[in-house]
Amino acid sequence: MRYNDNNESGSLSAAEFAELKPRLLPQDDVEVMSEFFKALSDPTRISIVDALQKKGWLCVSDLAELLGVSKSAISHQMCKMRLNKLVRLKRDGKRVFYALNDDHVEKVFAMAVTHIHE
Numbered sequence: 493m494r495y496n497d498n499n500e501s502g503s504l505s506a507a508e509f510a511e512l513k514p515r516l517l518p519q520d521d522v523e524v525m526s527e528f529f530k531a532l533s534d535p536t537r538i539s540i541v542d543a544l545q546k547k548g549w550l551c552v553s554d555l556a557e558l559l560g561v562s563k564s565a566i567s568h569q570m571c572k573m574r575l576n577k578l579v580r581l582k583r584d585g586k587r588v589f590y591a592l593n594d595d596h597v598e599k600v601f602a603m604a605v606t607h608i609h610e
Contacts, residue, residue, distance in 0.1 A: 531576035
């Protein structure tokens with residue numbers, strides 16, 4: 493539908509529509525953001541982010557014990573989280589440690605926690 497000065501297609505005037513449309517996120521950004529939020533949409537991954545936010549670097553074994561799930565389940569989730577740039581890793585011999593990728597992840601998580609408690 494095209495917006496016109498008679499406002500026949502919605503509540504926005506043609507001028508408002510013309511001003512708003514170019515300010516919307518580009519579709520590529522929408523897709524990336526959607527994947528970011530999908531990566532946080534699993535209860536186990538939410539619990540992992542919570543633990544990493546509170547402690548920092550944790551190994552798979554510690555996360556598995558803390559969350560009461562198998563090491564393979566944690567490893568599987570960490571792979572998804574790494575692909576979406578939520579976590580980073582470091583190796584110490586055979587052990588792999590994970591931490592949140594940056595403060596942006598922490599801030600989004602903290603804001604979500606605040607939101608659900610309001």
